[in-house]
Amino acid sequence: DTEVTQTPKHLVMGMTNKKSLKCEQHMGHRAMYWYKQKAKKPPELMFVYSYEKLSINESVPSRFSPECPNSSLLNLHLHALQPEDSALYLCASSHPGLVSGPQSYEQYFGPGTRLTVT
């Protein structure tokens, strides 16, 4: 199974709502990523978990709260978002090797959650 699944596919939320995005993979990958992508732009890294521990937080506002309950699941909790947070949110996973080392691993991406904040 080389699939990363994400739910929901679409989400519309108000600025006072609390919602969560979910991501799951069963490839045994121990590195998992959240990216944000605006239209016609490349993905922007938000968070990286390695072995269920937060390794990278790219100075993301606290209204985004990641969680990695186990090696297969990754959540992104959303609270008090702004309209400019509307975007495609992508989850990815990979082997956790040093990406610039001799064994550079590809990332497997989920289909994304299209988030609209009203």
Next chain:
Amino acid sequence: SQQGEEDPQALSIQEGENATMNCSYKTSINNLQWYRQNSGRGLVHLILIRSNEREKHSGRLRVTLDTSKKSSSLLITASRAADTASYFCATPSGTYKYIFGTGTRLKVLA
């Protein structure tokens, strides 16, 4: 900006023609990867070229890497309508981070 620059930004060709897109960085690059993204979907890994390689082929894809010029190119031969997508290069930065290029939007006309 740490982003890689890709050109052209957009490319429209006829089915059967070849498509070439280029990627360049201001910082050193290694183990460069290319991804494809269909409209509004996740990215799909196409090919990885390592720092000690200059050229690599995979099916209709040909990738070159010039580490001295900090650049790479992706050639898609005999393009098909199904190749219509955005293409991104990505190079590692640090332990887990990838720096993506700005992307090339390819449209293949049937």
